[in-house]
Amino acid sequence: MPEERRRELLAAAAEVFAVQGYDATTVRQIADAVGMLAGSLYYHFDAKEAMLDEILSTFLDELWDGYDAVLAARLGPRETIEALVTESFREIDRHRAAVAIYQKEAKHLAAQQRRFGYLADSRQKFEKAWLGTLERGVADGVFRADLDIRLTYRFVRDTVWVAASWYRPGARHRAEEIARQYLSMVLDGIALRN
Template sequence: MASERREHLVRLAAELFAQKGFQATTVRNIADEAGILSGSLYHHFDSKESIVDEILSGFFDEIMASYRAAIDRGQGPRETIAALVRAAFDTLEPHRAAITVMQNDWSYLRGMERFAYLTKAEDEIEEMWAGTIRQGQRQGLFRADIDATLTYRMVRDTIWMAVRWYRPGSGLDPKTLAEHYLKVMFDGINIH
């Protein structure tokens, strides 16, 4: 029961952080949403930072595992990029709040020593993507006149921004979004 209660509190807090921002959300807001006294929240967490840490570390653990699996399959660069895109879109539903927190509060959180792992993970992720793009350039599969790091950042940001408008149950699912995205990314919108 305690672990279920803790998970419930994390989900509530994640939604509040996504709606109001991490800095603007108070412990009292979280407790009020949960229907408990503020002091009761400290039975489960020592601070608001501990809650957001649990939200973000869970997200990063999952996305890193998915990205590493895509890289480790040893497919060609195009297939690997497609697998990375699919993995990113797969996080939209289960980690919508974490992605929103990352977008809204990244600058604030990464300034705290406790969240140093965010920068480390972001650097590793960037190297996975940009390294795959560079590999595709060396093999003549991707345009040589694009910057791999800038391209990765543009792709990442367009995927993560989908969290702002994508709604589960709206007739679109993450797999459909990923396939459409890949079609536009690889083939463009021009008729060849």
């Protein structure tokens, strides 16, 4: 199971990257976390950047597996949003570290490194899926029309993903429960209706 070992190493790396930031993390810290010497990591990976790459792309691949399934189901706008949010929280649950890294680093990586071009692609695909669904919802009279739609998009997007920064797996709330509450807030607001 060499694959097994890789996954262990990447998990450890992701954890450290998430806590300290990619740049602030030294290869030695990762090696310490898995009980080997820094140089030994290079038997498994070409470079520190390759680990980051694999962490992020693995996460995005899985994310899109989930998202594509949702989108393929061609649900109504509201149901689609509900499904996407739920799926997102499941991914946060599965790839918490990767999500945290993504939040912190994706923007400047996409901007500055050719290698991470797929981050920009994903971002665009992402925007298309969410923003499109919201627009469809407005058109269908399911979502409010009096809001700036791009603002709404950012609101929903950020609202969901930042959760990775405080989420701890196995905590009080399971992913689905958090998704349910978030959806309730996003859709209906926190003010009591009278």
